[in-house]
Amino acid sequence: MKTLIGTNVSILTSDIISRNMEKIKIENLSLVFGKNRSKAIDLLKKGQGKSEILEKTGCTVAVRDANLTINEGEIFVIMGLSGSGKSTLLRCLNRLINPTIGKIFINKDDITNMSDKELLEIRRKELAMVFQHFGLLPHRTVLSNVAFGLELQGISKEERETRAMETIELVDLKGYENQKVSELSGGMQQRVGLARGLANNPEVLLMDEAFSALDPLIRSQMQDELLLLQEKMQKTIVFITHDLDEAIKLGDRIAIMKDGEIVQVGTSEEIITNPANDYVTSFVENVDRSKVVTAGSIMFTKPTIARLKKDGPAVVVRKMREKGLSSLPVVRTNRTFLGFINIEDAVNLKKKEIKSIEEAIKPEAMTVTAEATVEDILPLLSKTTRSIPVVNEENHLLGTVSQTSVIAEMTGKDKDEISDIIQKAYDL
Amino acid sequence: MIIGDTIEQGINWLTDNFSGLFDGINESMTSMIGLIESFWVWLPFYITIALFAGLAFWKAGIKNGILTLLGLVFIYLMGFWEETMQTFSLVLGSTIIALATGIPLGIWSAKNKTANSIIRPILDFMQTMPAFVYLIPAVLFFGLGTVPGTFATIIFAMPPVVRLTSLGIAQVPEDIVEATKAFGATPMQLLRKVELPLAMPTILTGVNQTIMMSLSMVVIASMIGAKGLGEIVLQGISQLRIGLGFESGLAVVLLAMILDRITQNLGKKSKKK
């Protein structure tokens, strides 16, 4: 049933993989806090749980055998409840915390083996970080905060301030450059934090709950801006959050952590429609599915269609009568979507004994792509009684979505079952 | 008496084996204090008064500017100018040495747990020990005069700046330190660009306390031959000349107030009201 979307998605994924190189690779990474680490690691290898290890050794297992691959140019979200080890895992990437065992590769260089000097270099040039509580220098101005990373590299005042000003403009802070950061609101301070991160022109941006301390409205605004910026910059972003809605909005892919373990990795839709275990299920239960579920996954993949060359008016009318439909999408033989044909027009053609349905086609502007979410589709559905065609980039018809498909998705009932119910209601 | 005996033996051992070192310290401190003292005694009183009053006015506002002006004029009129400058030089010299050792010690104890666990009890000890006790080893090491006075003063006045430097650095928010490291700061850059500037108000409180304590000690140090206002206070006491004792005591209080007001406001932006 899902063949059409199936092939479509697999083309997309392979496309991404061929374009996006592997940027960060985490292999068998574990991190234990406490004195008796080697014993804790032994127990951990034997598969003992976090609380058992804490009881026996007094050590906290913050990250447990993590394996991840993060691709160049993606926003990768790590999500989990407080204490699940997200911040610790993130801090291993720039070695603010040293992993107990395991390896981390950035651009194929092993971070865990780097000397202090190499580490400074990579922190200065390749990895920037944005913090929940901003971590700005309160005694300095916006400009000198933004230029701080460049200052640490020993770049001249003139050059670093020119470069910092460019970034300040990028994050809409122009006019504030000479203010003390302590005089700014939280949202503005985080813009400074973001600008400071971007001023070094790093390849990787590490963001630890960067928007969690902001008011909901400002927060949503910052999320939008990050997405806009990302469109221009194409950085590799590792974003930490405990908020599923934020994860869904920002993440190209999401990893879910629990008690130091990564329990599932996937796109938001994969995670919501196919949670790996009960923990993830309970996590995603309350999510607003309309923001996540896409047209591709709820469409009728074999809608009744009128084929321009093969189906004459008589056939078309019969098809519509059979299914109780008042219109049909029309396609060329290669499935290019052309528009709709109404039953009245088809009946007229038939009466006039015209053989082709071509002149009765109503070109329909309203189409959606397979990636459109239910939230995007709903307003369109409310404007029409017809179903909405789902097309790909070449305008080939992949399927159709209708009110029925949305109801099916939201209620969890079978599409045919709902079609039946609706059919019966019409029949009455 | 076992502890007392041990300490005595230890001190004796130090004086026997390190007499060269103590002589060296003695000489260099004598010349340093001598230099500072001869400068302030040489400088005409009206220039000194103008300098101090100007600094107080600039940093601590008009009220403190006037207080400084009147206070110093009053000291001059009482006839204690030279002694006051000697005392001030001793305070300045011992403060400089106390800060030069105390601030690095404070930084070290903020950065290093072991250092902290050694330094902390020593500081507690130094602060609770009656100030007079420091006079004894000072005399044993350096004999009588200005240098043992300075030495005892340094020991007595150093703890606050060590403590408050350590506290100020420990209080720098963890996320700022983390951010600084994340952008590739070396430990030295972290200290110079972030920790010291952020800890500065606290460190300056320590500096202020160190100055105040060294001033109070300087008077005591006169008992072992340090020059200055303390000498006159002692004269007043030993000769039961209440007037002299009171006047010289007043000069000490005025000097303390002036130094306090100026150093309290050193870290703040200049306020001209």
Ligand SMILES: Nc1ncnc2c1ncn2[C@@H]1O[C@H](COP(=O)(O)OP(=O)(O)O)[C@@H](O)[C@H]1O
């Ligand atoms: N410096 C530390 N020393 C000891 N335990 C720590 C330290 N930092 C974090 N932890 C523990 O490690 C676990 C993971 O913490 P953290 O990575 O901060 O989680 P999150 O960011 O997901 O809230 C928690 O159990 C926490 O208590």
Ligand SMILES: [Mg+2]
């Ligand atoms: Mg965290």
